[in-house]
Amino acid sequence: MIIFIVNPAAGHGRGKRIYTKIKKSTIYQEVQSKVYFTEYPNHAEELATEISKQNLENLIAVVVIGGDGTLHEVMNGIDPLINVAFIPGGSGNDFARGSKIKGNPIEILRRVIEEHSTDYWLGKYSIEGDKPRQFVNSIGFGFDAAIADQANRAVYKKLLNKLHIGTVSYVFALIQVLFHFKPFHAELVLDGKKYIIDDCWMVTITNHAYYGGGMKIIPTAKIQPNNFSVLIVDKISKWKILGLFLTVFSGKHVSFKEVNVYQAKDIMFRAQRDVSYQVDGQTFKGKQGYVTKHQENVRILGTINK
Numbered sequence: 001m002i003i004f005i006v007n008p009a010a011g012h013g014r015g016k017r018i019y020t021k022i023k024k025s026t027i028y029q030e031v032q033s034k035v036y037f038t039e040y041p042n043h044a045e046e047l048a049t050e051i052s053k054q055n056l057e058n059l060i061a062v063v064v065i066g067g068d069g070t071l072h073e074v075m076n077g078i079d080p081l082i083n084v085a086f087i088p089g090g091s092g093n094d095f096a097r098g099s100k101i102k103g104n105p106i107e108i109l110r111r112v113i114e115e116h117s118t119d120y121w122l123g124k125y126s127i128e129g130d131k132p133r134q135f136v137n138s139i140g141f142g143f144d145a146a147i148a149d150q151a152n153r154a155v156y157k158k159l160l161n162k163l164h165i166g167t168v169s170y171v172f173a174l175i176q177v178l179f180h181f182k183p184f185h186a187e188l189v190l191d192g193k194k195y196i197i198d199d200c201w202m203v204t205i206t207n208h209a210y211y212g213g214g215m216k217i218i219p220t221a222k223i224q225p226n227n228f229s230v231l232i233v234d235k236i237s238k239w240k241i242l243g244l245f246l247t248v249f250s251g252k253h254v255s256f257k258e259v260n261v262y263q264a265k266d267i268m269f270r271a272q273r274d275v276s277y278q279v280d281g282q283t284f285k286g287k288q289g290y291v292t293k294h295q296e297n298v299r300i301l302g303t304i305n306k
């Protein structure tokens with residue numbers, strides 16, 4: 001049996017269109033299934049929690065159709081022993097890029113039924129000592145999160161998304177944030193080693209290479225149990241940060257002298273003031289975060305086996 005959790009609003013209706021297409025396929029008729037549609041923010045998490053309480057012996061996987069935000073919610077509600085699959089229907093879809101989920105939705109569903117899988121290690125994070133939650137792709141503090149925050153709140157985003165040029169809203173937001181952003185003082189502890197960052201622009205902690213809808217934020221980042229890849233940008237000029245965002249799609253930005261990449265499993269971040277941070281694309285404000293790699297793996301179905 002397969003349980004679908006569909007966010008009909010993801011990707012401006014793409015989630016719903018994908019499920020409609022799947023429903024008409026022959027492979028869908030071959031397998032017993034149940035579907036839940038999300039109706040509001042955090043509903044996917046509630047549904048995943050409910051599903052986890054049911055004793056479903058013949059469950060192959062919970063298949064998420066939506067964006068990275070929906071997957072983030074499901075991962076925070078689901079029992080880690082339940083297999084999860086992801087059919088990208090959002091606007092960013094970085095998890096699909098990072099975990100090699102390729103092909104059209106029917107092909108992905110076929111691989112789910114054939115139980116092609118990849119092990120995946122989530123990140124665990126706690127902000128200001130709050131109850132830990134999990135992230136799928138990345139958590140990042142500073143300039144990039146401020147851009148995402150600005151874009152998420154901007155009135156022009158909806159319009160540009162409708163015109164299918166949503167990325168342009170990030171360019172507008174980048175320019176807006178660039179004018180008023182002030183680097184901050186931060187302290188970072190990577191596996192016990194302390195780093196003082198005087199003019200910190202951003203710190204990003206990732207489970208795989210992709211971010212922000214296809215940017216190769218840390219090109220060398222690999223899915224693995226032991227470490228995150230951590231990117232620090234400091235002491236950079238406003239002009240050069242523009243250059244950084246132009247080269248991030250190719251991954252060439254990591255050769256800038258202001259960009260440093262580390263590997264670490266336990267990370268403590270503390271800024272001197274509240275800064276923007278993003279978790280799997282959702283933006284917030286905070287000062288202090290603790291991030292650690294999840295010990296247990298989850299099994300992601302529908303991937304292209306390596």
Ligand SMILES: Nc1ncnc2c1ncn2[C@@H]1O[C@H](COP(=O)(O)OP(=O)(O)OP(=O)(O)O)[C@@H](O)[C@H]1O
Nearest residue numbers: 009010011038039041067068069070090091092093
């Ligand atoms: N029925 C609904 N109507 C409106 N919003 C919803 C609904 N169901 C869920 N949501 C919210 O939609 C938001 C966006 O979902 P999601 O991140 O999956 O898609 P996306 O933003 O299009 O894709 P991506 O994160 O890959 O860019 C989530 O915050 C989720 O809580």
